[in-house]
Structure formats: structure tokens, C-alpha cells
Amino acid sequence: MENIADMKKLRHLLHQNAEVSGKEIKTSTIIEDFLKKQNPDTLLTKQGGNAIIAIFNGMKPGFTTMIRADMDAVKVSSSVVNDYSSLNKSVSHQCGHDGHSAILAGLASFLNKNRPVNGKIVLLFQPEEETGNGAKRIISKGVLNEIAPDFIFGYHNLPGFSENTIITKEGTFASASSGLAIELKGKNAHAANPESGISPVLAVMSLIDFFEKLNKKPSGFKDFILNTITHVSIGKPVFGISPGSAKMLVTLRSFSDTDMNLIIKKISNKILELKVNHRLEIKTSLSDVFPALVNNSEALAIVEQAARKMKIKIKRQNEPFRWSEDFAHYNNIAKTCYFGIGAGKDCPGLHQESYDFPDSIIPKSIEFLGALCSGHFS
Template identity: 40%
Template sequence: MLFDQETHDKLITFRHELHQFPEVSGQEQKTSARVLSFLEYYSPDEIIQDLGGHGLAAVFNGLEKGPTVLVRCELDGLPIQETNDIPYQSKIPGKGHLCGHDGHMVMVAGLAPLLTRTRPTKGRVVLLFQPAEETGAGAKAVIEAPAFTDIKPDYAFSLHNLPGQPLHEVGLKSGPFNCASQGLWITLEGKTSHASHPENGKSPATAMCELVTKLAELPNLSELSNDFSLVTVVHARLGEEAFGISPGFAKVMVTLRSQTDDIMTILRERSEVLISAIAQRHQLKITFGYEDIFAASVNHPAATDILKQAFNDESITQTEMSTPMRWSEDFGQFGRVSKSAMFTLGSGTNQPQLHNPDFDFPDELIETGTQIFYRVIRNVLGPRN
């Protein structure tokens, strides 16, 4: 076993505690405080707080100079009501750790007792607990924080549990690993009128229907069709719930998704050309903007090889992924400042999917995740035994 029984039990108890008190993106103050309390027991050489919001980093120095290895996890939960009937069910109405970030936190926190017991031969390890992953804002805010300059890593690693993949099995590929995505909102303004005389107003109904249809068809354009891209309509609203009013307002929200940032740039450009053309043709005032912006997460070849070696050394069953994950991850931001790589860790073939109200992170994955990260650290920084 990687941990003695006392530490093993402590980690599971900690995971259950985090699960009961989820906080959504940007509001992770109490979660960060719980992590801080756990880490302080193991006396890291430095603890940095308030990174990019409520982010937290613990630094463990090696015995001599060398590279910096950062291991990152996420602090935030989701605005979803949990439906599990478990002793440690969420106590916060309408919020739940239904993506497994509670488990990810404990995997990374589990490195603290190991690093306290055996410091790296060289370099240093940074355990990063990042805020606001679910909105795509957290990683960028952490990297832009002045304090991050002092812990800027040479290598950065992370994982995400993956339902549908066999328990303890890992998935990995070099290059694009998670898709880029952006939330695009559009408002169309015309003029209301009495429903009996719609000709006296300017309804955006036809334009809205055209937008919904045409935006979803953009990935079929020749310049986009050779690479994966997707436009998903997530919301559409027209006027008010009143039978006497011909509407004068509409709103459409779509998620743009692509395998690379370059394709995302094209997708945005084509979306904006289409939106403007439809608005002009129907003589409507238009506004649009973007939220929840995620860059593509791209695994660096050198960091990917380090992970592969760790899997082999620990006899972890691995699958070579042929395509990137469709969902997005703001871990891609760390690839802009370091050699970074992310992998998936199977959370079971019968596990409810991420963001389902009945998802619960499997406790038996804690040791597996920590074991992989610890092997990565030892292979890069020593000691190798």
C-alpha cells in the first residue's frame, strides 16, 4: 500500500468532508480553508494563498536545485442538486461535487504526507488547488497572479476521472487532449406590437429560428469539415409569455466547440459573419458576446512521455486515445507556460456520467491517482526508488 491505514482513512474522511460542502466557481473560500488545514499538518516549505481567487499552492522543496513539477487539481463544485442517498451527501442545497473534484483534491493532497516523508532529491513540487475550473476562468487567473511568477513550473500534470472507462485504467494521448469551447450569446431586438397587428412591430422570431438552424450547420463548411467542431444550441428565448404581444426581443445561446484553438478562431469568425448577416437582413439590432472561454488542452510530447513511463513503472493499464475528449478543461492554460499533460483515470464502466445528479467519486481511485503523480515526481526529481 502507498499509505498506512491511518493516512488512508484520513484521506477518505477528507474526501467525504469536501463532498458535503461543495462551493461553485469563484466561491471556494471554505473549501480552500479546509485544504489549507489539511496541508498545514504536513508542514510544506511554503503555502501561497489567494491565487487567482481562492486558489492555494503548497511547495515542497528538494534537497538541491532542479526543475519545478506542478500537480494541479480543482476546488469547485457544480450548481446541481445531488440525488445520492449516502451518509456524506451534499449539505448545500442546489450544489454538489458531481464532477469528482473532491476526489481530485484528495489525490493531490495525498502527496503531502509522501513528500513530507521523502523530499525530492532536486527541484521542487507545487501542489496547486485551482479555483473556477468549471467556468474556464480559474487557470488563467492563477497564471496571471503575481505570486505565480515565483512558482512557475517546468512541468505541469493533472488528471480527470472518466466514467465509462474501467476502474483504475488510464487514457492518454500526445497533442490535443481536450477541446476548446466558448459560450456565445446573441440578442436580437426589434419592436413589440399587438399580436393582432404584428405588421406594426418587428418580430425577431424568423431571425431567431434561422440563427438556431444555421449556427448548428457551421461545422459542415468546407474549411471546418476536416477537423472536429460542433455548435450546440443550449438556450433560445423569444418575447414574453403573453398571447397579446408580438415579440420584440430574442436571445440565443450556443456552445462553440473545436479540437484546436485555430479552428475555434475560424468558428468564431464564421459565427459572427452569420449573425451580422441575419440581423441586417431582418433589420434587427444585434448584440453578442462570449463567456466560459476554454482554450484547447494540448499535451506536450515530453510531459506525455513522463506520464507513460510512470504508468509503466506502476503497472497501470493504459489506453492510447485516438481522439481528444470533447469536453473542455482549463488546464490547457498551463501548457502556455510549461510542458504540461493531462490524463483520464477510469472511474468505472457503470459509473453515472460527469455532472449527473447521482455521480459520486469512487474512493478506491484516491490511492491510484496519488500513486501515479508520486511516481511522476520521483522519476523527474528523484529519488527513483
């Protein structure tokens, strides 16, 4: 077994040096320093941003397994105070990516002592998960072209599930989601003569009604969809002006990419109608785009087999999770499976102020990743 005290220490060091997406400079240095001591056959740094890749080669040829951990933190207003609190008060590891990285680093330590016999085991420490840019950039920059993994596995700690339970799902594991910004531009007018301006008020009302109806009667969709209006602003908070502009933010969600495309098509048609009927300029833009995370059945079988081998409880979900995960981008380049690791029934939820990654799940999780690679040891 790895030196668990060291892995906890590493997790606390990452927690203390929490950095937001795209700025994982200290984080990657800490991980790199640790990995150097684990003697990987190849250690690549600054890949597609701040990603680090450690490769352990077997003596015989074989397939390539890649395991990915995310390493970015989130902007917060406050977080738990303890002896390893984040040095930057406005950034904290409230999603537990510090723990994910510590677990993968623990696997590096295991592989240092138990070298694979065949094929390759690749450990990817990935930046920018929270913004949805990390995996996308790694793929688009061709970072994995030469490595060409056959299987890619990823995981997230999940509060609300018993500690160390492995949470799986056949098919879609987590939702596709996208942030949609709608900007409406008309013309200001004196509040006494609104008819001389072009107000976006009625168009905004029509959009709100449109999204509500789409949620209640989602006709033509194969599965669950959800649109959440997260922000609406019209004009300025004054009495004297009839507004000439408005902005609306909506989070779009679906269990499949096909349904997401249909949501976007329906919205485009609605926007066209509003442009004609209200004489407004309307611009739309998408951001934080996450495809649906779909598990490959062969990769899923490897995860569940590893859990059974270790006599770990498997909780197979019936419904996909509503949240999204940028691991979904790897779906197109290998056989992938994403799974959850129970963080404890009483563990505060992810992104909550009182959340702190439970160190107690580190030892079993490292062992589990080792079991996931068992095909490389025979």
C-alpha cells in the same frame, strides 16, 4: 503508503462542505489545515482567489514539477444521500473534484515522508474550474511567475474506464468550447399589425438554419466542430403581441483554437448580414471560454513512463474528448499534460445525480502522482 483512511476521511469532509466556483472558502481551509501537517517548505494561501499552493524543495537544484487538482463543486437539484452528504443541498461534488483534491493532498503526505532530492514539486489546489475562471486568474494575477514550473500535470477521474487506468492522448486531449449569447432587438407591435413592428422571428429561423448547416457541412475547418443550440426565446408567451426581441444561447465546440476562431468569424459575418436584412439590433457575447487542451509530447512521455513503471494500464485515446477543461490555460506557460484516471466502468457519469467519487481509486492515484515526480528523487 499514505494513510488511506485519512485520505478518504478528507475526501468525505470536502464532499460534505461542497462549495461552488469562486466560493471555496471552507474547502480551502480544510485543505490548508491538512497541508500544514505535511510540512511543505512553502505554503501559500488565497492565491488568485482561493487557490492554495504547497511547495516541497529538493536539496539540489533542478526542474520544477507542478501538479494541479481542482476543488470546486457544482449546483445540483439532487445528489446521493450518504453519511457525508453535502450540507448544502443545492451544491455537490458531482464532478469528483473532492477526490482530485484528496489525491493531491495524499501526495503532500507522501512528500512529507519522501522529500524530493532535486528541484521543486509544487502542488496547486485550484478553484473555479467549472466556470473556466480559475486557471485564467491564477495566470493573469502572476501567481506562477516566480514558481515558473517547467512541467504542469493535471488529471480528472473518468467514469466508463476501468478503475485506475491512465487515459492519455497525444496532442489535443479535450475540446475548446465557448458559450455564445445572441440578443436580437427589434420593435413590438400589435399582433393584428405585425408590419408596424420589427420582429426577430425570421432572423432567429435563419440563425437556427445557419448553425444546423455549419454542423452538417463544416467547410474550411481542420477538424471536428459542433454548435449546440441550448436555448431560444422569442417575445412573450401571449397571442396579442408580435415580438420585438429574442435571445439565443449556443455552445460552440472545436478540437482546435484555430477552428474556434473560424466558427466565431463565420458567426460574426452571419450577424452582420442579419442586421442589414432584418433591421435588428443584434448583440453577441461570449462566456465560459475554454481553449483547446493540448498535451506537450515531453510531458505526455513522463505520464506514460510513470504508468509503465507502476505497471498501470494506459489507454491512449485516438479522439479528443468533446468536453472542455480550464487546465488548457496552462498550455502557454509550461510543458503540460492532462490525463484521465479510470473511475470504473460502472461508475455513474460526471454531473449525474447518482455520481459520487469512487474512493477505491485514491490509493493507486496517490502512488501514481508519486511516480510522476520520480525525476526529483535521483
